[in-house]
Amino acid sequence: TNPVFTGIETTVFETMSRLAKAHNAVNLGQGFPDVDGPDDIREVAARTLMDGPNQYPPMLGLPDLREAVAESNRRFYGLEIDAQSEVLVTSGATEALADCIMALVSPGDEVVLVEPLYDCYLPLVRRAGGIPVRVRVSPPEWQLDTQKLRAAFSERTKAILINNPMNPTAKVFSAAELQCIADLCREFDAYAICDEVYEHLVFDGAAHRPLMALDGMRERTVRIGSAGKTFSLTGWKVGYVTGPARLIDPVAKAHQWVTFTTPPNLQQAVAYGLRKDDSYYQDLARDLEAKRDRMARGLQALGFSVLPCSATYFLTCGFEELGLGDNDVDVCEVLVKQAGVAAVPVSAFYGADAPTGYIRFCFCKKDWVIDEALARLSAFL
Numbered sequence: 207t208n209p210v211f212t213g214i215e216t217t218v219f220e221t222m223s224r225l226a227k228a229h230n231a232v233n234l235g236q237g238f239p240d241v242d243g244p245d246d247i248r249e250v251a252a253r254t255l256m257d258g259p260n261q262y263p264p265m266l267g268l269p270d271l272r273e274a275v276a277e278s279n280r281r282f283y284g285l286e287i288d289a290q291s292e293v294l295v296t297s298g299a300t301e302a303l304a305d306c307i308m309a310l311v312s313p314g315d316e317v318v319l320v321e322p323l324y325d326c327y328l329p330l331v332r333r334a335g336g337i338p339v340r341v342r343v344s345p346p347e348w349q350l351d352t353q354k355l356r357a358a359f360s361e362r363t364k365a366i367l368i369n370n371p372m373n374p375t376a377k378v379f380s381a382a383e384l385q386c387i388a389d390l391c392r393e394f395d396a397y398a399i400c401d402e403v404y405e406h407l408v409f410d411g412a413a414h415r416p417l418m419a420l421d422g423m424r425e426r427t428v429r430i431g432s433a434g435k436t437f438s439l440t441g442w443k444v445g446y447v448t449g450p451a452r453l454i455d456p457v458a459k460a461h462q463w464v465t466f467t468t469p470p471n472l473q474q475a476v477a478y479g480l481r482k483d484d485s486y487y488q489d490l491a492r493d494l495e496a497k498r499d500r501m502a503r504g505l506q507a508l509g510f511s512v513l514p515c516s517a518t519y520f521l522t523c524g525f526e527e528l529g530l531g532d533n534d535v536d537v538c539e540v541l542v543k544q545a546g547v548a549a550v551p552v553s554a555f556y557g558a559d560a561p562t563g564y565i566r567f568c569f570c571k572k573d574w575v576i577d578e579a580l581a582r583l584s585a586f587l
């Protein structure tokens with residue numbers, strides 16, 4: 207007999223990063239900033255590392271960080287969260303997703319997913335014995351068809367897993383779309399697992415609105431955040447889940463068997479970071495917005511058709527005009543090997559029958575790195 211995960215491909219992010227390294231390419235594939243987050247946050251981590259304690263923190267997370275997560279929910283969204291019973295600290299949003307799915311999805315349960323989807327969703331739902339029910343959104347607006355969404359719900363639906371703001375589409379769900387999701391969750395008594403790691407990377411003056419803040423959703427939603435994204439420290443892998451105690455309790459049971467806890471100095475530093483004043487968060491979004499525009503202008507000038515981007519640090523583009531063929535995987539291979547620029551094929555974000563006409567570029571890079579990538583693409587095309 208075979209182990210369950212044989213035959214599963216290595217994640218596209220790792221594959222593209224390896225190729226980027228091997229070909230000395232500018233890596234605009236895997237999503238990570240090329241400047242580390244704030245010095246003062248890293249100083250708190252360094253100081254706490256040296257002063258200690260460096261022993262197991264409480265299983266739910268350092269009380270100070272849980273408090274900071276609750277404060278942040280109040281400050282940005284007006285959500286009242288009890289730090290003692292309604293916050294769980296995890297080793298990144300990835301662990302949080304695994305914990306939530308393990309805790310809330312039983313074999314045979316249907317889980318509604320919006321496709322394209324972040325690459326760990328399908329394997330995790332399937333490994334939990336869940337049955338994924340995919341609802342596809344399409345470019346350029348990636349709008350959710352409310353009829354299709356309704357058709358995906360049934361009495362077998364246990365949960366919807368949504369990513370808002372959404373990777374790789376850079377979409378922010380509209381108020382009407384969120385309302386529709388909330389109505390269906392209530393009607394079918396389903397949970398919502400909300401991956402909101404890009405909550406603070408929303409552009410053009412818009413503000414993130416958590417599904418949890420809608421009427422009737424507070425008691426059925428678990429909301430996942432990531433310090434990696436909010437503080438440009440993706441390697442730290444510090445995440446947090448907020449939700450009602452009746453859901454956080456089983457999710458914490460899963461967490462205790464997966465990692466149990468997360469490095470204490472990083473937790474302390476993230477608690478400090480979350481309390482930064484509003485200008486930190488505004489500057490983060492504004493800075494990224496300028497990079498988005500810089501890269502979008504450059505790609506457009508080269509002949510890519512750049513899709514709208516309201517959030518995250520990704521631009522998705524069509525490449526029809528470029529004469530590189532019509533297969534995103536092949537195009538990414540040619541670009542990384544011959545142009546020296548790594549991107550990610552958007553088909554990697556689909557379960558089956560993926561469209562192949564789009565690739566994703568990550569723009570949270572220094573301006574000169576963006577310019578260098580554009581120059582390489584220009585020289586190649």
Ligand code: PMP
Nearest residue numbers: 298299300324369373403432434
């Ligand atoms: N969800 C989405 C949509 C992501 O894009 C990512 C990674 N960038 C994660 C979860 C994982 O976050 P973390 O690094 O905190 O595990």
Ligand code: GLN
Nearest residue numbers: 219220235236237238373
């Ligand atoms: N979320 C990042 C991306 O979309 C990748 C994270 C990872 O490599 N696991 O690029």
